[in-house]
Amino acid sequence: MSYDTDIYNALRHRLMTNGFEHGQKVRAEHLRIEFGCSASTIREVLFRLSTIGLVEFREQRGFRVPEQSRALIHELTHLRVLLEAEGTAMSIRRGGVAWEARLTAAHHQLSHLEMRLQSAQDTAPFIDLWFDAERQFHETLISACGSDALRDTHHQVYCRFRQQLMIEDRAFDFISENIRQHQQILDAAMAGDEALTRHKIHDHLARHLMADVEREPA
Amino acid sequence: MSYDTDIYNALRHRLMTNGFEHGQKVRAEHLRIEFGCSASTIREVLFRLSTIGLVEFREQRGFRVPEQSRALIHELTHLRVLLEAEGTAMSIRRGGVAWEARLTAAHHQLSHLEMRLQSAQDTAPFIDLWFDAERQFHETLISACGSDALRDTHHQVYCRFRQQLMIEDRAFDFISENIRQHQQILDAAMAGDEALTRHKIHDHLARHLMADVEREPA
DNA sequence: TTCCATCAAAATCTCGAAATTTAGGCGAAT
DNA sequence: ATTCGCCTAAATTTCGAGATTTTGATGGAA
Numbered sequence: 001m002s003y004d005t006d007i008y009n010a011l012r013h014r015l016m017t018n019g020f021e022h023g024q025k026v027r028a029e030h031l032r033i034e035f036g037c038s039a040s041t042i043r044e045v046l047f048r049l050s051t052i053g054l055v056e057f058r059e060q061r062g063f064r065v066p067e068q069s070r071a072l073i074h075e076l077t078h079l080r081v082l083l084e085a086e087g088t089a090m091s092i093r094r095g096g097v098a099w100e101a102r103l104t105a106a107h108h109q110l111s112h113l114e115m116r117l118q119s120a121q122d123t124a125p126f127i128d129l130w131f132d133a134e135r136q137f138h139e140t141l142i143s144a145c146g147s148d149a150l151r152d153t154h155h156q157v158y159c160r161f162r163q164q165l166m167i168e169d170r171a172f173d174f175i176s177e178n179i180r181q182h183q184q185i186l187d188a189a190m191a192g193d194e195a196l197t198r199h200k201i202h203d204h205l206a207r208h209l210m211a212d213v214e215r216e217p218a
Numbered sequence: 219m220s221y222d223t224d225i226y227n228a229l230r231h232r233l234m235t236n237g238f239e240h241g242q243k244v245r246a247e248h249l250r251i252e253f254g255c256s257a258s259t260i261r262e263v264l265f266r267l268s269t270i271g272l273v274e275f276r277e278q279r280g281f282r283v284p285e286q287s288r289a290l291i292h293e294l295t296h297l298r299v300l301l302e303a304e305g306t307a308m309s310i311r312r313g314g315v316a317w318e319a320r321l322t323a324a325h326h327q328l329s330h331l332e333m334r335l336q337s338a339q340d341t342a343p344f345i346d347l348w349f350d351a352e353r354q355f356h357e358t359l360i361s362a363c364g365s366d367a368l369r370d371t372h373h374q375v376y377c378r379f380r381q382q383l384m385i386e387d388r389a390f391d392f393i394s395e396n397i398r399q400h401q402q403i404l405d406a407a408m409a410g411d412e413a414l415t416r417h418k419i420h421d422h423l424a425r426h427l428m429a430d431v432e433r434e435p436a
Numbered sequence: 437t438t439c440c441a442t443c444a445a446a447a448t449c450t451c452g453a454a455a456t457t458t459a460g461g462c463g464a465a466t
Numbered sequence: 467a468t469t470c471g472c473c474t475a476a477a478t479t480t481c482g483a484g485a486t487t488t489t490g491a492t493g494g495a496a
Contacts, residue, residue, distance in 0.1 A: 038482070
C-alpha cells in the first residue's frame with residue numbers, strides 16, 4: 001500500500017466517522033504536519049476525496065467538509081435504496097450458497113452486536129463496531145451482484161451518506177426496530193423473494209426519509 | 219475556472235472521446251510538457267480521474283486507460299438504465315413546463331442532427347456533435363429530478379460508459395432505430411407516463427446489452 | 437457605532453529538482 | 467537459442483521553496 005493511499009484511506013475514514021465538523025475547513029497545512037508529508041501529497045488526496053463528494057473544493061479557498069443537509073440525506077438515501085435493492089435482487093439470482101453463508105454470517109455479527117447494545121448502559125464503545133457491522137451487512141447484501149460498477153457506485157454513495165448522517169445521539173433509539181428490519185431483510189433474501197427483499201430494504205432505509213416528518217410537529 | 223480544473227476537464231473529455239487507446243499508459247511526464255505545467259498538477263488531475271474510474275492508478279507504475287470490457291459496458295449500461303429511468307420518472311413528477319420545454323429543445327437538436335446524419339455521405343464531422351447532443355438529451359431527461367446526488371452519480375457512470383464505448387464504426391448503423399427510440403422516450407415523457415418512459419429508456423439502452431448476442435453467431 | 441481601507445499573517449498554488457523505482461537493452465553464461 | 471543479471475534511460479513520487487491569494491486584525495473616517 002502506497003503512502004498516498006494510506007493517507008487517502010485514513011482521511012476518508014475520518015471524514016466518514018466523526019473526525020470533522022460539517023462545514024469545517026480542512027487545513028491542508030495542518031494535515032501536512034500531522035501526517036508528516038508535503039503539501040502536494042495532502043492536496044492530491046483531498047482532490048481525490050473531492051471527486052466523490054467527501055470534501056468540497058473551492059478555488060484558492062482550499063477544501064471544506066460539506067454542510068449537513070437534510071435534502072442531501074434524502075437524495076443519498078434514495079440512491080441507496082435504488083442501488084441496494086437492485087444489487088440484492090441480483091445477488092439473490094446469482095449468489096448461491098457461498099453468498100447466503102456470507103450474508104448469514106454478517107447478519108449474525110450485526111445481530112449479536114445489536115443484542116448487546118440493547119442491554120448496554122453505555123452505548124458509546126459500541127458505536128464504531130456497530131457502524132462497521134451495519135456497513136458489512138449492507139455491502140454483503142449486494143456482494144454477489146456481479147457488477148463491480150454497481151458496488152463501486154454504492155460505496156461512494158454510502159460513504160457520503162455516512163458522512164452526512166455522522167453520529168446521531170438518537171442512533172440507537174430505534175435499535176429494536178432495526179433488529180426486526182435486518183431480520184426481515186435477511187429472511188426475505190434467504191427465501192429468494194426478490195420483490196419482498198426490495199420492499200424490506202426500502203422500509204429499512206425509509207426512516208431516514210421520515211426524519212423531517214418526525215420533527216415537523218415538534 | 220482554475221488551471222487544475224481546465225486540465226481536469228480537458229483530460230476528461232479526451233478520455234471520454236477518442237484521445238487515448240484502451241489499456242494505453244498515460245504518461246504524466248508527456249502531459250506535463252503538453253500542458254506546460256508541473257508533474258504535481260498533472261498527478262492531481264489524474265488522481266481525480268482515477269477516483270471516478272476514467273483512469274486506473276497502479277502504485278509506482280503510473281496511470282493507464284482501463285481496458286475495454288464487454289462486461290463493464292454491461293454493468294454501466296445497467297446502472298444507466300437504473301439511474302436514468304428513476305431520474306426521468308422524478309422529472310416527470312417534479313419538472314413542469316420549463317422541463318418539458320428543455321426536453322423538447324434537446325430532442326429537437328438531436329433529431330435535427332440525426333436527420334442530417336441519415337443523408338450524409340461522410341458521417342465523421344457529425345460524430346462529436348451527435349455525441350454531445352445525445353448526452354444533452356439524456357442529461358435533460360433527468361435534469362428536473364431534484365437530486366444533485368443522482369445527477370452527479372449518473373454523470374460519473376455516463377463518463378465511464380462513453381469511455382468504454384468510444385467511437386464504434388457501427389455507431390450510426392442503427393440511426394433510424396435511434397431516432398424512433400428517442401422519439402418514443404420523448405412522447406412517453408411528455409405524456410407523463412412514468413411506467414412507459416422507464417420501459418422506453420430500458421429498450422433504448424438495451425441494445426448495448428444485446429451486442430454480445432449479435433456477435434455470437436458471427 | 438458602523439463601514440472601509442490597509443497591512444500582516446497564514447494558507448493556497450505552482451514549480452523544478454532530488455530521490456526512488458521501473459523498463460528495456462545488452463552481453464555473458466548455461 | 468534461451469535465460470539471467472547488470473546497467474542505463476525514463477518514469478514515478480516526494481519534497482520544500484517561492485509566488486500568489488485569502489484571511490483576519492487594526493485603525494481611521496463617516
